[in-house]
Amino acid sequence: MKHRISALFLGIALALAAGGGAMAQDKTIKIGVLTDNSGLYSDLGGAGSTLAAQMAVEDSGLAAKGWKIDIVSADHQNKPDIGTTIARQWIDVEKVDIFMDVLNSGVALAVNNVVKEKNAVMINTGAATSDLTNAQCSPNTIHWVYDTYMLANSTGQALVKAGGDTWYFLTADYAFGHALERDTTAVVVKSGGKVIGGVKHPLNSSDFSSFLLQAQASKAKIIGMANAGGDTTNTIKQASEFGIVAGGQKLAGLLLFITDVHSLGLKVAQGLNFTETFYWDLNDGTRAFSKRFSERTKNKAMPSMVQAGVYSGLIHYFKTLEAMGGNPHDGAKVVAKMKETPTDDALFGKGTIRADGRKIHPAYLFEVKKPAESKGPWDYYKLIGTTPGDQAFRPLSESACPLVKK
């Protein structure tokens, strides 16, 4: 009996020692791609985001160095409650280390809290709200691709400068639309323009004619579309039907993705101005990645900036973990290390991550080509302006983020 008990103790001690040893050089990573797999945003995130994550894992070469990396993916259906439920289950049961994509601002803000509470990591590439790095910033979250402040700043400023000094907003009635309208209004007013009205429409409306008539009656020079996905494409299509652009008013797409332009067709979309931080045809690096990506998608689609962000974010995450020698499974620690390390990848170029979690890179103002200018499918954009990274995003001096030391 005595022998048995001491054997048991020895066993436990050995197990603990082994466990402790394993923790120091734990080389397992679990990636969770939380996105809209079936709804209106599934083309710009969805399965393409999961593919981008797979490509990042393959390109990192970590598997050959003894790392074990798993990817799980789930559909949050654009519902914050579903998003948080999945997030809790992923962290508690499936031991997910890092959340990728998490598009939809409502879901992102909710998941942001869970990730912080449970000390995981989120690299958000899909949501737009600039609150993620402002009042709601978190030591566990990096906002990678774009945000409402940047979009407003780039597109808003350019249009006011070009003479569009009166604005009317068509705003999607949820966190994202509100944030985008708020940030754009600030830029318009700062640049000397005026907002003369606006209307908030429910998410996923199919008919915009009522709202467009109100915008038309306002006589504003610019109709700012603070919405996204199917809402934006339907607005643009119906605006052309109601002769809005022909009547001298200009549409400003505050958030448009290449998948939206593809679905509208150049005939309807031509001449639109908007801002993105990634386009497949920017340079050799983006072209090479996009070609590989497109060959692996079902309908040969080029990557959206959200999907490109998943790849770029993970590459930086892998680099950081490799430098740390293992995965400590401590979100805040990893994110702090990621902020110390400059970023560099083929898709977004060289960049940095600020104390508030904002990833910094240039913003590009594009114009949609005329059908005659396009050489083929997916050849859609003309680059008409670049805002350097240090001017594109909200300056730290204006930040309300508690992580920023002033």
Place this chain on the structure above:
Amino acid sequence: MQALYAQLLVGLINGSFYALLSLGLAVIFGMLNIINFAHGALYMMGAFCAYFLLNLTGIGYWWALIIAPVAVGIFGMILERTMLQWLAGLDHLYGLLLTFGIALIVQGVFQNYFGSSGLPYAIPDYPEIGGFRGLQGGMNLGFMFLPIYRGWVVVFSLVVCLATWFLIEKTRLGAYLRAATENPTLVRAFGINVPRMITLTYGLGVGLAALAGVLSAPINQVRPLMGADLIIVVFAVVVIGGMGSIMGSIITGFALGVIEGLTKYFYPEASNTVVFVLMVLVLLVKPTGLTGRAA
């Protein structure tokens, strides 16, 4: 005041889609006793059918108005023959679940191949009559700019709705149909092929949905989920109008379009819910719907 006229007209335009779709549902429910949840998916198939006709075979909008409803109608009749007919006489719930399942599968298949953002479909630009190129462009009515295409939608769907009503309520064929619903055995005794009539009726209802799909293709993006977004509202229309009432669903369709349009003007945030608020009110006051007969 001018803005109000414009909103009323826009409401009428949306109402014509509600009317066409709820009419199809009402015909199917009234004659077959099936709550056809696949209606939205069939509407979407109509729009996709128009897209395929144009992009694969070069057949334009005007032919699509005829071909798409027939093609999707045939698909509907196959559904009826192979699956729905076995549910005759069972509880409504079975038909509802089956058609809902069919809708999910059809939408899933389309989404798998075509994604969620949709495909472009232009307003027809032929034939050229006078200064007009097909249905493109618009005219200034003084109080608003009316796209010609929208005007066409209202007129055309009104004609189709009234023709359907006439067919079912005023013709001999319609009388057979209604009789077959009341007492199929007796009607069969008169030598009328009731199952075939039921199949054709389902095809007609489905064809109406597909027709609405073709009509909406140039206005909305042709998307796999375009019907899913609409179908719930249309069901509310049918419930308000009275399940199975043909004229009730036509009138309610147009009326609700107008009410929704006004809500978009006065309190846009509520425009997606106003129809359901009305539905609750109507059900509280008159559970059979505005024009429904007591079961």
